[in-house]
Amino acid sequence: MSTTTTTTDKNTDTKAPADTKAAVSRVADSAATPDKNSKLASDQGTTSIADIVVQKVAGLAAREVRGVHDLGGGAARAFGAIRDRIPGASASIGQGVSVEVGETQAAVDLELVVEYGVAIAELARAVRRNVINAIEQMTGLDVVEVNINVNDVYIPGDDDERPVQSSRVQ
Numbered sequence: 158m159s160t161t162t163t164t165t166d167k168n169t170d171t172k173a174p175a176d177t178k179a180a181v182s183r184v185a186d187s188a189a190t191p192d193k194n195s196k197l198a199s200d201q202g203t204t205s206i207a208d209i210v211v212q213k214v215a216g217l218a219a220r221e222v223r224g225v226h227d228l229g230g231g232a233a234r235a236f237g238a239i240r241d242r243i244p245g246a247s248a249s250i251g252q253g254v255s256v257e258v259g260e261t262q263a264a265v266d267l268e269l270v271v272e273y274g275v276a277i278a279e280l281a282r283a284v285r286r287n288v289i290n291a292i293e294q295m296t297g298l299d300v301v302e303v304n305i306n307v308n309d310v311y312i313p314g315d316d317d318e319r320p321v322q323s324s325r326v327q
Contacts, residue, residue, distance in 0.1 A: 195261045196297035206296045208258045212251035215265045218291035222284045224275035226311035228253025263298045270309040281305045
């Protein structure tokens with residue numbers, strides 16, 4: 158027969174296991190004091206990085222790697238093609254990139270279109286390495302993962318505009 162030690166919280170007069178109280182206390186203590194090992198927190202204050210910043214850095218870093226034709230899924234690329242035809246519209250650097258950003262860490266998901274003939278496994282390693290280096294150097298965040306989804310292969314001449322067939326009836 159096992160026994161559980163409990164403590165009573167004097168403010169709420171409820172009982173909870175002693176180990177739970179200790180865990181809650183440690184989390185509260187760590188949240189109250191800045192992490193001295195973090196590049197983004199110090200005694201003078203903290204720096205927070207917005208998701209869009211990490212998204213843009215990851216998008217640019219992925220596009221730098223030879224063999225990456227484009228980022229994004231079919232719908233995102235189609236919307237981007239329409240946007241490119243609008244005067245004054247700018248291309249979305251973050252297209253095909255989704256991120257989760259915490260206080261000290263970031264995770265990235267990429268959707269790539271690769272050029273035909275490129276070794277995809279090697280390309281994925283190069284993209285992952287470039288994205289991690291860029292984010293860690295520019296933001297000071299630790300990148301915990303970069304997931305890559307290759308959703309298309311670009312074949313030269315495949316996306317060229319084809320002549321519009323005229324209607325048989327005028």
